[in-house]
Amino acid sequence: xxxxxxxxxxxxxxxxxxxxxxxxxxxxxxxxxxxxxxxxxxxxxxxxxxxxxxxxxxxxxxxxxxxxxxxxxxxxxxxxxxxxxxxxxxxxxxxxxxxxxxxxxxxxxxxxxxxxxxxxxxxxxxxxxxxxxxxxxxxxxxxxxxxxxxxxxxxxxxxxxxxxxxxxxxxxxxxxxxxxxxxxxxxxxxxxxxxxxxxxxxxxxxxxxxxxxxxxxxxxxxxxxxxxxxxxxxxxxxxxxxxxxxxxxxxxxxxxxxxxxxxxxxxxxxxxxxxxxxxxxxxxxxxxxxxxxxxxxxxxxxxxxxxxxxxxxxxxxxxxxxxxxxxxxxxxxxxxxxxxxxxxxxxxxxxxxxxxxxxxxxxxxxxxxxxxxxxxxxxxxxxxxxxxxxxxxxxxxxxxxxxxxxxxxxxxxxxx
Ligand code: EZ4
Ligand code: CO
Numbered sequence: 001x002x003x004x005x006x007x008x009x010x011x012x013x014x015x016x017x018x019x020x021x022x023x024x025x026x027x028x029x030x031x032x033x034x035x036x037x038x039x040x041x042x043x044x045x046x047x048x049x050x051x052x053x054x055x056x057x058x059x060x061x062x063x064x065x066x067x068x069x070x071x072x073x074x075x076x077x078x079x080x081x082x083x084x085x086x087x088x089x090x091x092x093x094x095x096x097x098x099x100x101x102x103x104x105x106x107x108x109x110x111x112x113x114x115x116x117x118x119x120x121x122x123x124x125x126x127x128x129x130x131x132x133x134x135x136x137x138x139x140x141x142x143x144x145x146x147x148x149x150x151x152x153x154x155x156x157x158x159x160x161x162x163x164x165x166x167x168x169x170x171x172x173x174x175x176x177x178x179x180x181x182x183x184x185x186x187x188x189x190x191x192x193x194x195x196x197x198x199x200x201x202x203x204x205x206x207x208x209x210x211x212x213x214x215x216x217x218x219x220x221x222x223x224x225x226x227x228x229x230x231x232x233x234x235x236x237x238x239x240x241x242x243x244x245x246x247x248x249x250x251x252x253x254x255x256x257x258x259x260x261x262x263x264x265x266x267x268x269x270x271x272x273x274x275x276x277x278x279x280x281x282x283x284x285x286x287x288x289x290x291x292x293x294x295x296x297x298x299x300x301x302x303x304x305x306x307x308x309x310x311x312x313x314x315x316x317x318x319x320x321x322x323x324x325x326x327x328x329x330x331x332x333x334x335x336x337x338x339x340x341x342x343x344x345x346x347x348x349x350x351x352x353x354x355x356x357x358x359x360x361x362x363x364x365x366x367x368x369x370x371x372x373x374x375x376x377x378x379x380x381x382x383x384x385x386x387x388x389x390x391x392x393x394x395x396x397x398x399x400x401x402x403x404x405x406x407x408x409x410x411x412x413x414x415x416x
Contacts, residue, residue: 001026001060001100006052006089008034008044011393013365014358015182016040016401017332019388020047020088022096024060030095031386032088033301033335036080037184037328038403046085050074055089061100063093067307083279083304090305091338091384099383105338106378109310109345116375117343119327119354120145120222120247122181124161127151128210134162135215144374145220145247145351149181150207152199159183159193159226159404159416181355182329183403190402195414197233204237208244220247220351222273227254227415228406231263238268247351248273248295248324254415261292271295276326279303281312288319295324295350301335302326306342313346322350329355333365337384340369340376352376364393 002025009019018040020032034043051070058066070086071077098105106112121143125131131150138146149160157163162181185191204223211221223246229237234252241249250273253260264272273295274287279302287293296316303309313323323346325339336354343349354376357365366387368379379385406416 001028001096003055003058003060006047006055006092008047008052009388009390009393010040010044010398011364011396012398013363013393013396014361015184015329016398017361017365018044018047018084018088019332019334020092021388022055022060022089022092024096028060028096028099030060030092030099031334031384031388032091032095032305033332033338034084034088035301035330035332035335036084037330038190038401039081040398042081043084043088046081047088051085051089060093060096063090063097063307066090066093067304071304078280078282080277080279080302083308084302087301087303087305087308087335090307091300091334094306094338095383102382104378104380104382105306105341105384106344109306109341112344113347114344114349116372116377117340117349117352118144118374119352119371119376120147120220122147122149122160122162122355124149124181125151126161128207131207131211132214135211139219142372142374145222147222147224147353148207148211149224150203152196152203154199155194155196157193160224184330184401185404186399186401191404193404193406193416194409195228195406196409197228200228201233201237201240205240205244208241208246212244217245221245222247222250224250225252227251229253231260234264235267238264238270238272241270242268246270250274250297251276255287258286258290258292261287262290265292273297273324276302280308281315284312284315288315288321291319291321293321295322297324297326299326299331299335300338300342301331306338310342310346313342313348317348320348322348323352324350325352327353327355329357329361333357333361333367334384334386334388337367337369337378337386340378341384344378360396364389364396
């Protein structure tokens, strides 16, 4: 079972995606996701120029060896581009192995550990009434856990708030309104947003109070601070949100310096989730060993595939830390399918983010997973259960898009 070809497929059905398709000489194909929002062509070039030539003729059954070959063999360690490329190869090889075995991937990973993956959706509103409508819509769709983000008085646009005028604003989601929140914009330069941490810290507790008063104590609620706070601001936020019993508070600090999380933990019992921009097990060592977080945000796509992320989850389990994988629309349906198979099989599953891709995305990525009663489940199709339609993809060529950048009120660059 040798690798005959590996194709890097860049397409834009609703937004940009980078997909790797590996074909073996005995006729199996496997798919992997290497989408890196706003930097897609770097991941595509890394694959095309430096990885695909190494794959041709390799034994497709040697998944671990291929992972080590690409990781150690590059000499240059870690990083989002490298790890997205390795993820795509790894996921495609697992897809092939499961197809060759005639099994859905989760069976190869140890079988089902639960009835399905509890997911959370993204409710948002420019103000509280709009947020309430969005929460109700999500509950009507069956969501049993909901992330809430709102506008902040005085700030023209804020991370995490869906714009009803997305199409007019020229988001990567284009004219397709299904995207709850898509920050990437198809513009020559990144959009510049403005940020005021004091206004945010004053406003957010009032939003949670309103939501708890309206929807009661049971609904699991999540919130993303998106890397914007200092340790002491993060501690203050966690403390002020304690009465509202969050499922998690995400990315309170940029977290390159993991030791600063000690200060946050000293002050609050609000559960913390971190890691959507991390890509290896090494990035988590201090966070896990010092029990500085409660949920791991890395997705299969950005953390070295099934092989890389499963190892991270096993390490997390030693400290009773659970999975909470990133699942925005910039993780492709291939990456999401991989997350579903992995999440179904691991012992320490926590929750899966699920934003739902636009219908046009599913015209290219033919998926078989299901969303019912707030849970995702894979089908019993062999492998990942996703097909890629080249013909439809050809009608949706790549078109550059950038994530926004963020400035403080005085014009200083800040973390977005
Ligand atoms: O900003 O996926 O928790 N979700 C997030 C996302 C990320 C985007 C970046 O590509 O933080 O909205
Ligand atoms: Co996030």
